[in-house]
Amino acid sequence: MSVATDLDLRPGQSVELLKELHILTREGKLNQDSRRKLKQVYHLHRFIEELLGDLPRHEGGPLVADHGAGKSYLGFILYDLTLRGQGSGQVWGIETRPELVARSQDLARRLGFERMHFLNIAAADAAHREDLPAQFDLVTALHACDTATDDAIAFGLQKDAQAMALVPCCQAEVAANLRQHKALALSRTPLAELWRHPLHTREVGSQLTNVLRCLYLEARGYQVTVTELVGWEHSMKNELILARRTGQRKRSAAERLRALLGEFGLQALEPVRFPGLPA
Secondary structure, eight states, rough: OOOHHHHHTTTTHHHHHHHHSSSOOOOSSOOOOHHHHHHHHHHHHHHHHHHHHOOOOOOOOOOOEEETTOOHHHHHHHHHIIIITTTTOOOEEEEEHHHHHHHHHHHHHTOOOOTTEEEEEEESHHTTTTSSSSSOSEEEEEETTTHHHHHHHHHHHTTOSSSEEEEOOOOOHHHHOOOOOTTHHHOOOGGGGGGGSSSHHHHHHHHHHHHHHHHHHHHHTEEEEESSSSSTOSSSOOOOOOOOEEOOOOHHHHHHOOOOOOOTTTTGGGGHTTTTTTO
């Protein structure tokens, strides 16, 4: 079976890029792990392409920031399938591991992807870097671990992003707070039975984290959609949060967010993770 038939490659897609990303072997073969990764990136690319298509066009755009870029699978495939052919737009990969940043820089140079840039920096610090554009059209974070997703959201708000596409991973901060105050919560409300057992603490914390993030985005002027990225058989970290900026801040979303923080004893997180809420 040919590579194109086996993978259903997009027209004009660089097979050499897929080989360099080790998604394909040098012989053009694909193992199951690589197929799973490629399917996730393809699905996210489809959602991102739709988001970009809805945004107003401007000279030099669109500008995309990819947080927790890792090996930059998403950034490279987005550039290859969308930005390369249209001759404009930039991808900025933000990653803390210097060896991955150096590898991506080298690969972009060899492939002639001159509008791809990579920074060795934490997501939390990126919004204040002077060598980054003042505004971005789209912010993505594919499996950015724990609070790195919150940092990507904060970056998007700071940079007036028109849209965000987020696939959270390993949401631990809220669960840690629930665990710390569990005894008090159990004495205060029967609702705390939802996270009395350690496994439930982790699961409830993960669910609650993303609910709070969605309310925060709505409170800060975004329309939010939550869906599955791919089938659960491909990834357990499968929740995709899509946010489109409307500029209409929802006071009711801020009220519900604060109510949830109070109900779960998480008020201390508001100034840390949810600044700028409407009063």
